[in-house]
Amino acid sequence: MSEHSQVAMPAIVLVRPQMGENIGAAARAMLNFGLDGMRLVAPRDGWPNPKAVAMASGAGRVLDVAGVFDTLPGAIADCDYVFATTARGRELSKPVLSPERAMEQARAMTAAGRKVAILFGPERAGLENEDIARANAIITVPVNPDFFSLNLAQTVLLVAYEWRRQGGDVAHEVLANTDFAQAIEVEKLAEHFETELERAGFFFPETKAEGMKLTLRNMWTRLGLSRADVQRLHGILRQLLRARG
Template sequence: MIDTAEGPLPAIVLVRPQMGENIGAAARAMLNFGLDRMRLVAPRDGWPNPNAVAMASGAGRVLDAAGVFDDLAGALADCDYVFATTARGRELAKPVLSPERAMEQARALQAAGRKVAILFGPERAGLENDDVARANAIVTVPVNPEFFSLNLAQSVLLMAYEWRRQGGEVAHEVLANTEFASAIEVEKLGDHFEAELERAGFFFPETKAAGMKLVLRNMWVRLGLTKSDVQRLHGMLRQLLRDRA
């Protein structure tokens, strides 16, 4: 993998990709602009995929080193900050950034040694709300509103190009110097609160429970919690429960 003095390169995470050809084309787009950390979440046709290898045409090493995961939580477990690419409006409240602003932030995070991931959804329908809920921010490309569908590899190319273009000055020092909680730390915090809220009967009525849980998961990620925030919230909840025992 390509190593840089600035810090770890972003992980390009393809969520439930459907066609091997698109995975191969995405690998080419990544390597064109110096990115080589690909992660695949539940690829439809399994892995390895000969069609992906044929399309990669010189970028096979990106595919060879690709991580394959059963679910998105596993793919993001070591990540500190996650961007989700989507062209559709969402009910989930999150910062919405242009590719330029997003990769400006990504460069700043990289400079601080943080691990960044960029999510891309399946070709047919893109990311689902459950996927987007795990991201800190949404990235939307200003495309034609009457025809906003981009090919998977095109989407990867746009983000990879912007990453490369932002390689000069590093901005957002405050953001870069923040010790964000990792995705797995935020996930465990959500598990802790969800379990206790479940026990307290918070998720009522049952028909709305799934939506309520999704909103809470999105909230934890959207807050951009630091490691100390997560530790403090765990401690607060434990103390509240201890006092009621």
């Protein structure tokens, strides 16, 4: 039985990739280690991209079925757990994992039927804090602190390698058995609270409003909410509003 028939694959999400060559090289890195689920968020040069196809060489089939999305929330809407690869974002309080530990968890969750996504940022500056805030955990590669810049395809290859290497038995039963809320469900919860807090004048002063909203959105994803948690929080807010009204 092939690995693909045994366990679902994580989605490799390239957020605002800039060069077709790097997209193609990332596709090759993925297929080297058995991954074929690529998603592209607002590729700079549009899609399809002939330079990506040329660089992908024998991995063109990964590009043939790649999903293309205008926004990151759309790309991860069906996902239960999201990792963000970054050397930054430490000011956003989240679990920070090595590729090895992250892929152990990813294996456990996908084996239990959960949908996992791994975010990779654009080549020039990586993921923005607004992107990282939508992830549940951060993956950081332990590179030389004096030279920590990794090529997009190199980062994809490192994570894909760890995914393949973790192909044996995995533990992490608590994570695997949690009925995580999908990203779209957490997004709707965040919007619900943000709307009502806006009405209540919580985001004050106006100059700090965007930072406050980012902090709250990061909190929701960091909590690793289950579907029951999300429904409970919606219910709590609705009841508070009814009591107030």
